Amino acid sequence: MSTNGHNPLFDLLKQGQSVWLDSIQRRQIQSGELKHLIETMALRGETSNPSIFEKAIVGSSDYDKEIQELAAQGRDTLAIYEKLTTDDVRSACDVFRPVYEESDGGDGFVSIEVSPRLAHDTQGTIEEAKRLWKTVDRPNLMVKIPGTKEGVPAIEQSLYDGLNINITLLFAVQAYQDVAWAYVRALERRAAEGKAVQRIASVASFFVSRIDTLADKLLSDAAQGEKNSQRFEELKDLQGKLAVANAQIAYEHFKQIFSGDRWLALQAKGARIQRPLWASTSTKNPLYRDVMYVETLIGPHTVNTMPMETINAFADHGVVARTVDANPEAAHEIVKRFEAAGFSLDAVTAQVLEEGVVKFDEAFNQLLAGIEKKKKEMQKA
Numbered sequence: 001m002s003t004n005g006h007n008p009l010f011d012l013l014k015q016g017q018s019v020w021l022d023s024i025q026r027r028q029i030q031s032g033e034l035k036h037l038i039e040t041m042a043l044r045g046e047t048s049n050p051s052i053f054e055k056a057i058v059g060s061s062d063y064d065k066e067i068q069e070l071a072a073q074g075r076d077t078l079a080i081y082e083k084l085t086t087d088d089v090r091s092a093c094d095v096f097r098p099v100y101e102e103s104d105g106g107d108g109f110v111s112i113e114v115s116p117r118l119a120h121d122t123q124g125t126i127e128e129a130k131r132l133w134k135t136v137d138r139p140n141l142m143v144k145i146p147g148t149k150e151g152v153p154a155i156e157q158s159l160y161d162g163l164n165i166n167i168t169l170l171f172a173v174q175a176y177q178d179v180a181w182a183y184v185r186a187l188e189r190r191a192a193e194g195k196a197v198q199r200i201a202s203v204a205s206f207f208v209s210r211i212d213t214l215a216d217k218l219l220s221d222a223a224q225g226e227k228n229s230q231r232f233e234e235l236k237d238l239q240g241k242l243a244v245a246n247a248q249i250a251y252e253h254f255k256q257i258f259s260g261d262r263w264l265a266l267q268a269k270g271a272r273i274q275r276p277l278w279a280s281t282s283t284k285n286p287l288y289r290d291v292m293y294v295e296t297l298i299g300p301h302t303v304n305t306m307p308m309e310t311i312n313a314f315a316d317h318g319v320v321a322r323t324v325d326a327n328p329e330a331a332h333e334i335v336k337r338f339e340a341a342g343f344s345l346d347a348v349t350a351q352v353l354e355e356g357v358v359k360f361d362e363a364f365n366q367l368l369a370g371i372e373k374k375k376k377e378m379q380k381a
Helices: 008-014 026-031 033-040 050-058 064-072 077-102 122-136 151-160 173-192 209-224 229-237 242-257 261-267 308-317 328-340 345-380
Strands: 017-021 043-046 109-113 141-146 165-170 202-207 275-279 302-306
Touching: 008 017, 008 308, 017 308, 026 033, 026 077, 033 043, 033 077, 043 077, 043 302, 050 077, 050 345, 064 077, 064 345, 077 109, 077 122, 077 141, 077 345, 109 165, 122 141, 122 151, 141 151, 141 202, 141 345, 151 165, 151 173, 165 173, 165 345, 173 202, 173 242, 173 261, 202 209, 202 242, 209 229, 209 242, 209 345, 242 275, 242 328, 242 345, 302 308, 328 345
Parallel strands: 017 043, 017 302, 043 109, 109 141, 141 165, 165 202, 202 275, 275 302
Antiparallel strands: none
16 A cells, blocks of 8 residues: 555546456455455456466465375366366456446456366367366456467357356457457357347456566667667667557557447447456566556556556556556657567567467476476375
8 A cells, every 4th residue: 555545546437447466366365465456456356377377286285185085086187277267267256246246247257267278279279168168157258369370169159158258369460350359259149139138248468567578678679789889878878669559559549449339239239348458567677667567558358457566556656647648649649669679569469479379388397397296295195
């Protein structure tokens, strides 16, 4: 909390931005700490992914007893993983249920991810999303599907089927537009068949800091050998600016899509806006302000999913003002300068998407290996 006792996280709500917790822990859910955070830190939802579950399950003893019991029942490692994660997500959904009810289904969501192994498998993703939806069986669940080329038709079909979808691993503005239109098409198809559209919710998770991590490295490497002082200064000045500019341009497209005629026709039938969700908003570079990816992306109909460290930092010294669309021209100018300096934003976003898919896949494999190891150790004991 800030020194005057006022918590700026509550001011984000007044700006139309929801804060979601970017982690999940069984201990936090069961101890009542999660409920306490909802009340004191204005939390409105929670997200999980394979990296998060790896830390929770492999990095603690919280799940050991259940792993032992499930292994004794003859369940394989994948089945054990799914039971542990769906149980946690269901419990978290129950803790957030009052938020979901109070917001009339507009918030209070908890996300679970389809297997990263399905990132390029459309049909496999559709089937797994449906299965996870049925297994968790909560109206405030969101199933996470990556916004890869193969993910987009799976996203549209899952939304058409009536599932809430959190579209993850979005880095490029074009990829964002593709999934926003997939949402519109899914609801149009439902409306054309007389199916309800009011209760379907979706967020488009647009990743932020990883763009700077890669772009800054490219800029820094180029600056090292640069003899021209003017170009050297330009390369230095661009560092730490591309990620926010990219996200602000995505928000510009969000406003266009969700104010157009196609959307307004759906809104008249009670459809909910698909909100941009800013993901990967902890600051990786210690030279940058620790809440820079929160303060620069504040605006209506948005979500920012933060790890606990960033939530605490923002509660302590976050500055709240509508910033996400305060100066769109400046955002475009940053991208122009980056390209003029000889770099490609498309190449950057393509690389971080590829790395993101691989990273989640590796975390998933490590998680399964960790469960397998625990299982074997307990069987010996």
